[in-house]
Amino acid sequence: MAQSNNIEKVSFKVQGMSCSSCAAGIERKLNKTEGVIGANINFAVEKAQVEFDKDKITLEAIMDIITSLGYVVSAEASGQQEKKTLKVQGMTCSACANRVEKTMNKMEGVISASVNFAVEKVTVTYDPTVIRLTEMKRKISALGYELILEEEVKEEADEDEIKVKKAKKTMMTSLIFTGAIMGLMIVHMFMWPIPGYFLMTVVLGFPIIFGTGLHVHKASFKALKNKSPNMDVLVTLGSLPPYLIGLLGFIFPIQTFIEMATTIMSLHLVGKYLEIRAKGRASQAIKKLLQMGAKTAKILVNGEEIEVSVKELQVGDIMVIRPGEKIPTDGIVIDGNSLVDESMATGESMPVKREKGHEVIGATLNKQGRLKVEVTKVGKDTFLSQVIKMVEECQGSKVPIQEFADRVTGYFVPVIILLTIGTFVSFNLFPNFHRGIIEWGANFLPWVNPDLTPLTLAFVTSTAVLVIACPCALGLGTPTALMVGSGIGAEKGILIRNGEAVQTFKDVKAIAFDKTGTITKGKPEVTDLVTVEGIKEKEVLYFAGSIENASEHPLAHAIVEKAKDQQIPLGEVKDFEAIVGMGVVGSIDGTRILVGNRKLMKENNIAYEAYEEELVRLEEEAKTAMMIAQDKKLLGIVAVADPLKEDSIEAIRELEAMGIITAMITGDNQRTAAAIGKKVGISHVIAEVLPDGKVEEVVRLQEKYATVAMVGDGINDAPALKQANVGIAIGTGTDIAIEAADVTLVRGELSGIISAIKLSRATFRKIKENYFWAWFYNALAIPVAMFGLLHPMIGAAAMSISSLNVVYNSLRLKKVNIEPSYKKA
Numbered sequence: 001m002a003q004s005n006n007i008e009k010v011s012f013k014v015q016g017m018s019c020s021s022c023a024a025g026i027e028r029k030l031n032k033t034e035g036v037i038g039a040n041i042n043f044a045v046e047k048a049q050v051e052f053d054k055d056k057i058t059l060e061a062i063m064d065i066i067t068s069l070g071y072v073v074s075a076e077a078s079g080q081q082e083k084k085t086l087k088v089q090g091m092t093c094s095a096c097a098n099r100v101e102k103t104m105n106k107m108e109g110v111i112s113a114s115v116n117f118a119v120e121k122v123t124v125t126y127d128p129t130v131i132r133l134t135e136m137k138r139k140i141s142a143l144g145y146e147l148i149l150e151e152e153v154k155e156e157a158d159e160d161e162i163k164v165k166k167a168k169k170t171m172m173t174s175l176i177f178t179g180a181i182m183g184l185m186i187v188h189m190f191m192w193p194i195p196g197y198f199l200m201t202v203v204l205g206f207p208i209i210f211g212t213g214l215h216v217h218k219a220s221f222k223a224l225k226n227k228s229p230n231m232d233v234l235v236t237l238g239s240l241p242p243y244l245i246g247l248l249g250f251i252f253p254i255q256t257f258i259e260m261a262t263t264i265m266s267l268h269l270v271g272k273y274l275e276i277r278a279k280g281r282a283s284q285a286i287k288k289l290l291q292m293g294a295k296t297a298k299i300l301v302n303g304e305e306i307e308v309s310v311k312e313l314q315v316g317d318i319m320v321i322r323p324g325e326k327i328p329t330d331g332i333v334i335d336g337n338s339l340v341d342e343s344m345a346t347g348e349s350m351p352v353k354r355e356k357g358h359e360v361i362g363a364t365l366n367k368q369g370r371l372k373v374e375v376t377k378v379g380k381d382t383f384l385s386q387v388i389k390m391v392e393e394c395q396g397s398k399v400p401i402q403e404f405a406d407r408v409t410g411y412f413v414p415v416i417i418l419l420t421i422g423t424f425v426s427f428n429l430f431p432n433f434h435r436g437i438i439e440w441g442a443n444f445l446p447w448v449n450p451d452l453t454p455l456t457l458a459f460v461t462s463t464a465v466l467v468i469a470c471p472c473a474l475g476l477g478t479p480t481a482l483m484v485g486s487g488i489g490a491e492k493g494i495l496i497r498n499g500e501a502v503q504t505f506k507d508v509k510a511i512a513f514d515k516t517g518t519i520t521k522g523k524p525e526v527t528d529l530v531t532v533e534g535i536k537e538k539e540v541l542y543f544a545g546s547i548e549n550a551s552e553h554p555l556a557h558a559i560v561e562k563a564k565d566q567q568i569p570l571g572e573v574k575d576f577e578a579i580v581g582m583g584v585v586g587s588i589d590g591t592r593i594l595v596g597n598r599k600l601m602k603e604n605n606i607a608y609e610a611y612e613e614e615l616v617r618l619e620e621e622a623k624t625a626m627m628i629a630q631d632k633k634l635l636g637i638v639a640v641a642d643p644l645k646e647d648s649i650e651a652i653r654e655l656e657a658m659g660i661i662t663a664m665i666t667g668d669n670q671r672t673a674a675a676i677g678k679k680v681g682i683s684h685v686i687a688e689v690l691p692d693g694k695v696e697e698v699v700r701l702q703e704k705y706a707t708v709a710m711v712g713d714g715i716n717d718a719p720a721l722k723q724a725n726v727g728i729a730i731g732t733g734t735d736i737a738i739e740a741a742d743v744t745l746v747r748g749e750l751s752g753i754i755s756a757i758k759l760s761r762a763t764f765r766k767i768k769e770n771y772f773w774a775w776f777y778n779a780l781a782i783p784v785a786m787f788g789l790l791h792p793m794i795g796a797a798a799m800s801i802s803s804l805n806v807v808y809n810s811l812r813l814k815k816v817n818i819e820p821s822y823k824k825a
Contacts, residue, residue, distance in 0.1 A: 007037065007718055009051040010059060011111040011125065015072040017046060026066055033057065033065060038722035047111060051722065083125045084133070085389075087148035088140070091117055092219050092232045094409045094474060099228040100145055107131055107139065118479035118807075122147070144222030167273040171266075174212040177204050178266040185259050198249055201258040209243045213265040229413040237420070238467040238792060239265040245459070257459070264467050264796040271800020275476075275807060293363045293384055297328035300372075317375040321366045329362035330382045331373035338369035387490055387746075400503055401478065401767060409474050416469040416782075420462045423786050427458030434461075438788045447791040457788060464785040468795035473777060473802045477770035480810035485763030488813060493746035494756045501742035504725050505760035508660060510705035511728075511753065512686075512698055512720075514712035515666040515673070516554055518730050519652075519680060519750070520642035522713070524555050526562040527623055528639035530614055538568055540636040543593045544628045546571040547586045551578060555624055555640045562638075581667060581690045583626065594629040597669065601627055601634070608634050622675035624668060644680060650822040651750035652681050658757070661705060665689050665697050665720070694720035711753065728753060751820045758818040766813055770806045777802045 017023055023041035026048070030039035035056030040049045050062055063073045091097055097117035104113035104122065109130025115122045124136070137147040181204050188194045210217075213235075220236035223229050242257035242264075249256040298305050300318040310328045313319075318334070321327050327340070337355035342364045351367050354360055360373055361383045379385065427434050431454040438457065441448045452460070482499050489496050496502060513519050529537050545563025548556035550573045563570060576586040582603070583596015594600055598615075601608045606629045608615075614637060618625040623639040652662050663684035666673050673687035686697050698720050701708045710717065710724035721727030721741050729741030730748045745752035781798060784790050790798075 006054045007051065008054055008059075009049070011047055011049045011127075012063075012073060014041065014046055014048045014066060017041075017071060026069060026071065029065060029069060030062065033062070036062065037719045049111070082128050083123070085121055085123045086133075088115065088120055088122050088145055089148060090145040090219065091115075091120060092216075093117070094476070095228060095413055096145065096219075096223070098410050099143060099223075099226065100140060103139065103143060104136065107136060110136070116479045116483075118476055118483055143226055144219070164273075164277050167269075167276045170212045171269045171273040174208050174266040174269045177208050178262050180204050181259055181262055198256065198258075201256075201262075202247065205243060205258045205262040208262045208265050209239060212269060213239060216265070216268070229417065233413060234416060234466045234469060235265065235268045237417070238463050238796070239268075242459075242463060242792075257463075260460075260463070260792050263793045264463075267793065267796035267800060268467075271797075271803060274800065275803050294326040294328040311379075313375050313378050315375050315378060319373045319375060321371045321373060323366055323368055323370065325366055327360050327362055327364050327366060327371075327373065329375055330377040331360055331362075331375045333358050333360060333371055334374050335372035336370050338371050339367045341365040341367050387495060400500060401764075401771070412469070412474070416466065419782065419786065420465045423465050424458045424462040427461055427788070428454060431457075434788055441787075441789040445789060447794065448789060460792060461785065461788040463792040464788075464790045464795045465782060467792050467799055468781045468785040468790060469778060469799070473774035473806045474771070476803060476806045476810075477774055478767050480807050481763050481766040481770060481813065484810050484813040485759055485766075488816075488818070489756070489759055492752070492755055492759075492818065494752055494759065495744040495746060496756070497742050497744070501726050502760050502763050504707065505709070505743070505757055506764050507707045508709045508726060508757065509707050510661040510663060510701050511655060511709045511711060512663045512665050512701055512724070513682070513750075514694075514710075514717050514720075515664055515668065515676065516642055517713045518711050519648050519664065519676065519682075520644055522554055522642065524558040524624070524640045524642035526558055526638060527641045528618060528625075529636065530611065530639070531636040532611075532634055535635050537636075538566065540628050540638065541566055542568050542571065543588060543630065543635065544595055544626075544638050546588050547573050547576070547584055547593050547595055549573065550576040550586065551584050553578075554642070555626070556584070558640045559626075559638055581688075592631050595626055595638075597626065601629065604629070604632070606632055606634055611637060616671065619669060619671035620675055622672055622679060624672055644676075645749060647749050647751050647820075647822075648680050651754060651820065654754055654820050654822060656681065656683065658754075660757075663701060665694050692719075695723045698723045709753075711750075728756070751823060754820040755818040758816075762813060762816040762818065766810055770809055773805055773809065774802065777805075 014023075014026065017026075027039050027041045030036050030041075030048075030050060035053045037051040037053065039051075041047075048066070052059075052062060066073055088097075088100055091100065094117045097115040100122065101113055101115040104110050104115075104124060107126075109127045111125040111127065113122055113124040126136075133147075133149050137149060140147040181201050184194060184197060184200055184204075188197045194200070216232050217236050217240060219232040223233055239261045242261035246256035246258040246261065294310055296307050297310050297313055297317075298307050298320045299313070300320060305320055313329055319328055319331060323338070333354055333356050335356060337353065339351035340354045340360060341351045342361060354371070359376070360371070362377075363384045377383075380389075434457065435450055435454075438448055439450045442450050478499070482502065485502065486496050516522050516524075529540065531537055531540055541559075541563045545560050545568060548559045549570050560570070571588045574587040576584065578584050579596070579600065582600040583594065585592065585594050585596075585600075587593070594604060594606070598608065606627075608627055611627075611634070615625050615627075618637070618639040621641075623641045625637050625639045627637050628635045655662055661684065662682050663686060664673065664677050664682045665686045666676075667689055668676075668687055670685075670687040673685050676682075677685035689697055694717060698708060698710055702723075702725070707725045709726040709728055710720050711728040711730065712718075712721055713730050721729065726743065727741040729744045743756055745756070777798075781790070781795070781802075785795055
């Protein structure tokens, strides 16, 4: 179910804060204010992000509260904002991504920017009245990178394919020349001297260092110019100086390093090609989604079928979809019936029946009958577009654990350069100490040569330190795992909105459920009709159906449907009023009619005690009993039951077995709620809770269990979903864009919660594994290189392998089984 249009999220500048406690004070004040669903104050960037109900509080009132606390709200707080996910080209390692991200977050008008190096994208939220995308592009271009605006972006699959082909061509060219150099070196060193060997290596090495590797040197220059050294700087320092120093061999009889320089560059290009290809595999989820959509549609125009591009479809068009064809876009069936394969949307393998009045989702497959479908959504409003947007947002967001890694990566390259200089100086100041270590290493390491001069040893060792260090592995640890994990979730009908939810979800100790539409199907039916002596059933249904026809409550709809089934004409309602937590009242045919619970009857002095036993019986059967009264006289009782979802009992049982406490928060009376709770196996039943009280109940659970998830339909539950550590929205079909939730379950089954938790745990486990191997590699390899026990060419290969290991470890997530255990059987 879609979120209420009255809920708005805005971001704006807050100035005058001197420390994080100032931010915390503003946050506490706003979160206690009626109408504010959630407030987050970021002291570091001096920005506030507030979600509120426009029916209860205005943006101006929120700003006044902040001003009254002694802070200044920036004039740019217009409440207007847009969120875009754009491509960034030219980044070569995570240090580049950090540079772009910091620059964009400092731009006036940018609310937040998050760069994902792995997919080369930035997710930016900004105020279009303050800054334009073209201005962002200009500022990013000044850094040496390219921000690709939305209209300039090609299809994802084509773009990645072009990138892989280009990287492969560069790599192959470099390998051909390097292979020739290595072949000559083997012949020259181990068979017979080759006349002009040195000149040949210089000539063959030139296309590598200044041809295929030119883009690396250009990127290095830009990085140094912007005072943000990155991976390219290390590769340039490891290849360009050795080549240039080697040219002195034309003048002086010195050891040359042409072979080493060309091999380092070639191995770097091999690693980059493999990394680009692997990252392409990691981001396959969005490519698959983009490819799922139909390209054309057949529509009826003046009674004739014509074929048009999907991009030309408009709301109201009538599409004709035959068996075996994809449904071009979201719509509602106006004629025909069929079985539709919706596995791409919901993860459900079995086709579902769709007939007149049913909604259908674009890109799903019509399996059986001919359908006529009226277009209801096009372009960015469609289900498929919303899924792609949510997956991109998740991939563009950051997991809290990544923040520390990003800070480290920002200092990584400068520290490595300092260590390289220190190593070079140390080898020249203490040659005997270092030679002793090298002589020891020569006993079991064939590439270690203690016979080289101190200056040569210092140069070779320093180069090894440069090329063995790998900041990319640290930068790829989180985004690649998040890419794969969010993709798996999308395929299973689990849409994760942000990376923080991945880290939090695994620690959930308790889950609170709304009842209607969450544990139950949300389609209640009238099960019992009890009348007072002398009153006919049709009379009770007439009054109950007439007044409930003015209500939007799901239980009211069930009564109205029952009256219509009995072919009872409904009366006109006047002075209708819905009383929260009690029922409804109104006038029908000049008499006052009341439909509701005991509280409503007591407040209106209507005697119902003679039917208390009947009420208790119905409530113990997990039915909601509503009394109907005319003026001061009780007419009867209508009992409505909302059947449980097929997997509610099994899902809650498995959650409890996983050590997670389950709770149900409902407005039902204690007896009815307890009956449902007992039936499904809920640990804690919290009944008779008014909609505004759900937030307080979630807070109480958080005080007891610390990390709490809330599951609801995203409308009345929006504040509670925001209050919970993880908000989980039950989505159905096309209505999945629920802003209040961190996770949306498209299929609406509770089994999705178990899968989401398992996916969260598996994804976070991969993130931790990636960081461990990245740290372990650098912590082990850099000291070994500093002691002169590692050849630069081996270091260059190891550097590439380190990054690849992280990416391929993330890809292994695809093998993880996240299905609930009761479904595996």
